Amino acid sequence: MTDMKLDEKISKWLEAEAPRQLPDRVLGATFERTRRSRQQVGWRALLGRIRLNRFAPALSGAVVVVLVAALALSYYANQPGYGGPSKPAPLPATPDAWSRVSIDSRFRTSQVDTDSLAASPHGLLAVLGELGSDAFQLSVSTDGHTWLEVPRNQHPPLGDDIRLIELIGTDGGFLMIVSNNVWTSPDGLGWELLTGQEDPDLRQGEILAATAGGPGFVAVGSNNTAWYSTDGSDWSLADVPPQPVGSGGPGVSGERPTVTMYQVATSGDVLVAWGDASANDGDVEPVVWTSRDGRTWTKASGPQIDSVALAGRPGGFVATGALIDGIPADRANRVAFFSSDGQKWERATNDLERRQPTSPNGGLTNDERLLSVDEVAAASSGFVAVGSDGWCLIDRCADAEAAIWTSVDGRSWARMVGDDLFRVNEPRDPNASPGVYATSVVAWGSRFVVGGQYDGKPVVWISGSEPPGNGEIDTATAAAVAPTAEPTEPHAIPFAGNWEATDPPPDSSHLTMAIVELPDGAYDVTIRDDLATVCGGVPSTMTGVAEAQEPGTIVIQQPDYVCDDGSEAQALSGPPLLEQLQNLGFTYEPVSDELQDSFGLVWSHAAMGP
Amino acid sequence: MRRDLVEAASRGDHEAFEVLATSAGDRLYAVARLILRTADLAEDAVQEALVRAWQQLPSLRDPDRFDAWLHRLVVNACADQGRQLRRWSQQVRSLPVGAAISDDTASVADREQLERGFRRLKPEQRAVIVLHYYSGFSAAEIARILGIPEGTARSRLHYATEQMRALLEADARQPAVAQNGTA
Numbered sequence: 001m002t003d004m005k006l007d008e009k010i011s012k013w014l015e016a017e018a019p020r021q022l023p024d025r026v027l028g029a030t031f032e033r034t035r036r037s038r039q040q041v042g043w044r045a046l047l048g049r050i051r052l053n054r055f056a057p058a059l060s061g062a063v064v065v066v067l068v069a070a071l072a073l074s075y076y077a078n079q080p081g082y083g084g085p086s087k088p089a090p091l092p093a094t095p096d097a098w099s100r101v102s103i104d105s106r107f108r109t110s111q112v113d114t115d116s117l118a119a120s121p122h123g124l125l126a127v128l129g130e131l132g133s134d135a136f137q138l139s140v141s142t143d144g145h146t147w148l149e150v151p152r153n154q155h156p157p158l159g160d161d162i163r164l165i166e167l168i169g170t171d172g173g174f175l176m177i178v179s180n181n182v183w184t185s186p187d188g189l190g191w192e193l194l195t196g197q198e199d200p201d202l203r204q205g206e207i208l209a210a211t212a213g214g215p216g217f218v219a220v221g222s223n224n225t226a227w228y229s230t231d232g233s234d235w236s237l238a239d240v241p242p243q244p245v246g247s248g249g250p251g252v253s254g255e256r257p258t259v260t261m262y263q264v265a266t267s268g269d270v271l272v273a274w275g276d277a278s279a280n281d282g283d284v285e286p287v288v289w290t291s292r293d294g295r296t297w298t299k300a301s302g303p304q305i306d307s308v309a310l311a312g313r314p315g316g317f318v319a320t321g322a323l324i325d326g327i328p329a330d331r332a333n334r335v336a337f338f339s340s341d342g343q344k345w346e347r348a349t350n351d352l353e354r355r356q357p358t359s360p361n362g363g364l365t366n367d368e369r370l371l372s373v374d375e376v377a378a379a380s381s382g383f384v385a386v387g388s389d390g391w392c393l394i395d396r397c398a399d400a401e402a403a404i405w406t407s408v409d410g411r412s413w414a415r416m417v418g419d420d421l422f423r424v425n426e427p428r429d430p431n432a433s434p435g436v437y438a439t440s441v442v443a444w445g446s447r448f449v450v451g452g453q454y455d456g457k458p459v460v461w462i463s464g465s466e467p468p469g470n471g472e473i474d475t476a477t478a479a480a481v482a483p484t485a486e487p488t489e490p491h492a493i494p495f496a497g498n499w500e501a502t503d504p505p506p507d508s509s510h511l512t513m514a515i516v517e518l519p520d521g522a523y524d525v526t527i528r529d530d531l532a533t534v535c536g537g538v539p540s541t542m543t544g545v546a547e548a549q550e551p552g553t554i555v556i557q558q559p560d561y562v563c564d565d566g567s568e569a570q571a572l573s574g575p576p577l578l579e580q581l582q583n584l585g586f587t588y589e590p591v592s593d594e595l596q597d598s599f600g601l602v603w604s605h606a607a608m609g610p
Numbered sequence: 611m612r613r614d615l616v617e618a619a620s621r622g623d624h625e626a627f628e629v630l631a632t633s634a635g636d637r638l639y640a641v642a643r644l645i646l647r648t649a650d651l652a653e654d655a656v657q658e659a660l661v662r663a664w665q666q667l668p669s670l671r672d673p674d675r676f677d678a679w680l681h682r683l684v685v686n687a688c689a690d691q692g693r694q695l696r697r698w699s700q701q702v703r704s705l706p707v708g709a710a711i712s713d714d715t716a717s718v719a720d721r722e723q724l725e726r727g728f729r730r731l732k733p734e735q736r737a738v739i740v741l742h743y744y745s746g747f748s749a750a751e752i753a754r755i756l757g758i759p760e761g762t763a764r765s766r767l768h769y770a771t772e773q774m775r776a777l778l779e780a781d782a783r784q785p786a787v788a789q790n791g792t793a
Contacts, residue, residue: 006775007743013724014744018640019649022656027635030657031628034664135666160672163759208759222760262759276761278749306765370732579622583668598621 091382092448092463093406095419103128103139103147103458113437114451114458118167118174119444125167125174125188126451127158128458136162140188144449144462148189153548156183156191166210168217169442175217175232180207182232194233201227201237209273213266214294220261220273228294241289241299244277259287263319265378267312272342273297274308274319286324290342303337303345309385313378313443316340318410320352320373320385334373336385338410349412352385352405371403379443382408384463386450388437389418399424400435402452402461424455495523495546495554495588499595500606503529512606515546522547523554534570534577535563546586555585616673619664627667631660634677637745638684644740645688645733655687662687675754681745682755685737727777735770742767 092098105112107130115136116127123142129135136158138150158165159179168175173186180203181196197203205223216230218238226238243259261275271291278285288302305321312318320336334353337345353371373387383406390400401423407413416422423436438452438461450461499513509531516524523546532540540563544556559581563569571577585598595603618626638659643652662683670679728736734756741747741755753763 006771006778009720009724010739010771010774011743013721014644014740016721017644018744019643019652020636020640022635022639023653026639026653026657027632027660030631030660031624033657033661034627035624160670161754162757258760260760262761276765278761278764307762575623575625579624582622 091406091408092384093414093416095416095421097463098421098450098461099145100421100454100459100461101145101147102454103460104149105130105137105139105458106149107135107137111453111456112458113439113453114460115162115439116165116167117440117442117449117451117460118169118176119442119449120169120173121171122173122187124442124444124449124460125169125176125185126458126460127162127165127167129162135160136165138188144444144447144460150189151548153553154190155188156181156193163208164206166207166219168210168212170212175210175212177207177210177219182229182235184232194231195235199235201235204237208260208262209264211264211266211271213264213271214291218264218266218271218291218294220264220275220289222258222260224259224261226261226264226273226289226294226297236295238291238294239296241297244285244287257285261287261289263308263310265310265312265317267317267342268314269293270312270317270342271297272300272310272312272317272339274302274310276306288342300343303335303347305335305337307372309373309376311376311378311383313380313383316410317342318376318378318383318385318407319345320376323351334371334387336376336405336407336410336413346411348407348410352413352415373403373405374439375441377441377443377448378410379446379448381446382406383410384441384443384448384450385413386438386441386452388439388452390435390437398435400437402436402438402450402454404438404450404461421461494593495586495595498606499603501601501603503601509533511601511603513603518545525556525559527559532563532569534561534572535565535567538567539564540569542581544584549585552588553585555583556581558582559584612676613673616667616670616676620667620670620673624664627664630676631663634680635660638680641681641740641745642684642688644744645685645736647729652688655684659683659687678747678751678755681741681747682757685741685756688737689733723778724774727774730777731770731773735766735773738763738767739770739774 090097103114103126105128107128112128112130114126115129118125123140124144126139126141126147128137128139138155138158139147140150141147156176156178161179164177164179166177168177173184174188176183176185176191179197182194182202183191184194185191195202205221205225207219207227208221210217210219214228217228217232219227219229219235221227224240224243226240227235228238229235244257257277259275259277261273263274265272269292271294273289273291275287276285277287286302286304286306286308288300289297290300291297302319304324305319306324308319308321310317310319317339318336319339320334323333323335333351335351336348338348339345352373371387371389373385375387376383376385385405385407387403388400389403401418403418404416404422405413406416422438436452436454438450440451442449442451447462447464449463452459452461496515496517499515501511501513503509503511509529511527511529513525513527518524525542525544525546527542529540529542531537534540540561542559542561544559546554546556549555558578561569561577561581569577571580583598586595586603587597588595593605597603612630615626615630619630635656639652639656642655642659643649646652646655659680660683663680666683670676728739731739737756738752741752742749747755749764749767750760752767753760756763758766
């Protein structure tokens with residue numbers, strides 16, 4: 001059967017099988033629920049209209065973070081791998097080498113996980129994500145046990161796609177790349193924009209992976225593209241191998257396959273990048289590049305594996321993935337390869353997981369539990385790979401457990417025998433959150449930190465240096481090393497004060513606004529309109545408490561609105577007025593020193609109060 | 611116009627949301643039912659997806675991504691529905707063959723083969739098959755919808771299609787008597 005005939009057959013069959021109409025009762029029941037249901041705060045809607053680099057001047061001069069430096073330095077001086085005792089920690093190959101720590105999240109759903117991690121001598125940085133939405137949270141910790149959410153007005157906009165958030169730990173702190181905008185922070189609490197999409201080189205493709213290495217930093221991504229930078233503030237395009245011309249493989253018809261690089265790692269002065277070349281006909285082939293300087297990449301031949309995770313340390317690289325050997329990738333054996341130079345790869349002596357076919361033709365069954373290997377990290381003691389044992393329908397099964405493999409040399413692997421630290425044993429409601437799983441891992445000195453989810457909550461598992469009390473946090477120690485973070489300096493973004501604006505015609509009314517800062521960091525807002533159409537032309541007063549959201553933005557979730565003559569304000573069209581006013585936001589424009597509200601009205605400083 | 615509706619709905623305009631949901635409902639239902647293979651579960655999945663859409667609309671940064679985002683929500687809702695069934699594969703039922711088919715080119719035998727092949731796919735493979743061949747999304751769009759790397763989406767689509775081919779060809783090689791179940 002030709003490809004075209006098969007495509008046509010499937011398309012026609014699905015079209016014929018698809019029901020034509022959603023029953024009206026479903027929409028009716030849906031709207032009954034949504035009419036009673038509140039929407040979440042809408043700061044992201046505001047963000048859509050804001051250029052990120054507007055915040056740079058405000059942030060660079062605004063962020064004030066107080067770290068108890070002496071205590072922190074004292075603490076880190078005792079951390080293995082960061083100037084402390086040179087005795088390396090052993091590879092954490094048994095559960096008793098690990099402790100599990102929950103991270104508080106602001107999300108109220110029961111499906112939040114730790115998506116991404118970075119480590120620096122100053123501590124850990126984590127991106128938490130809520131499954132099913134595009135919302136993320138940034139949290140920091142100096143010891144891995146006590147975590148602090150970075151207020152949303154202190155960190156960069158995190159976008160809505162985890163693939164476009166790259167975290168790099170550096171000796172001086174952290175580098176974060178979000179949608180090709182590059183930010184830096186000494187501690188994860190205060191951030192400064194270094195550069196972004198105004199740089200033409202950073203518009204050539206999407207950055208999907210980055211690491212410290214080469215001349216300073218290197219990044220790889222979509223569109224057959226790699227970048228390098230000495231300091232993170234100025235990025236240049238690297239020379240990369242040309243896109244392959246399809247012949248017999250990807251791009252049978254001569255079409256150039258799309259090259260996308262998903263992983264990059266460093267070992268000594270050698271860099272390896274890993275991705276694939278894929279063509280519209282569905283063929284996918286791995287692509288491996290190596291480099292000595294991050295400026296010029298050459299093609300190497302790598303093993304045929306998919307869904308690759310990559311890590312390096314002095315002495316070599318490890319790549320884990322699903323072996324492409326003619327059976328579906330999800331069904332394939334999970335394997336590891338080791339390379340000392342990025343050029344020649346040897347298969348580990350044992351596979352991470354060898355699966356047995358359960359149907360006569362090697363196909364899949366729908367209730368089969370599948371396994372993933374999501375990330376791998378390297379430290380002086382060896383390698384740790386993490387994943388999830390228990391994939392069901394598209395997502396993890398309710399009884400999924402975190403899977404952790406360790407290897408001293410990258411050539412021989414062992415899966416750690418799980419215990420209650422890594423799975424939930426008691427009977428569970430099948431509607432509950434998807435069990436336990438690990439998604440990320442990072443080396444922190446000689447220790448490893450694994451991110452994931454435990455029964456719906458974001459967690460990290462940390463190896464070594466078990467805190468006293470068998471996992472209990474020593475509060476005195478935690479307090480000593482926890483960052484003493486002060487919120488953003490209140491006057492850094494000068495919302496407080498008197499403002500004025502003019503309504504557009506036909507109203508053309510004069511509006512005044514008084515913003516008073518409250519002790520808790522929120523703002524009391526009073527807006528007066530001298531001619532409110534919604535009040536039949538009499539003056540009106542709107543009040544509310546605004547809270548800081550993203551950098552430079554405050555939002556009143558639900559303002560109160562009264563006509564000064566006591567009459568009831570009526571919306572001229574659309575939903576009720578109060579509903580329309582929900583999530584009223586004000587964004588500070590540092591260049592013009594003005595505020596813009598979520599209706600587009602521009603507010604200037606006023607000499608007189610309202 | 612549609613962007614205006616999305617922006618209005620994200621500001622709390624329920625009427626705008628009703629217009630959007632009504633116009634998308636049929637397509638979402640078709641996607642859910644093709645993946646889940648049962649009407650009750652698909653109806654629940656669509657309802658859950660639309661309720662989440664309403665609640666989370668203010669968090670949608672780019673109104674132009676509304677359709678793709680809705681598909682993501684419905685695929686996730688399908689996953690949630692699937693998780694509620696301990697033995698998912700044993701409880702789904704086939705749509706009645708030929709119920710809505712008027713295409714002369716597809717024989718009853720073809721449809722039965724396709725149904726059997728499709729039912730043997732892993733659910734996430736079904737999702738990419740439906741999103742690609744029914745909804746018309748490219749692999750890159752599927753990657754964004756499912757939150758997976760583009761290469762993984764292409765790979766998943768490729769393997770799912772190849773598995774359908776293998777199953778269909780294996781089925782075709784079976785003696786007719788076995789396929790009909792008569793002796």
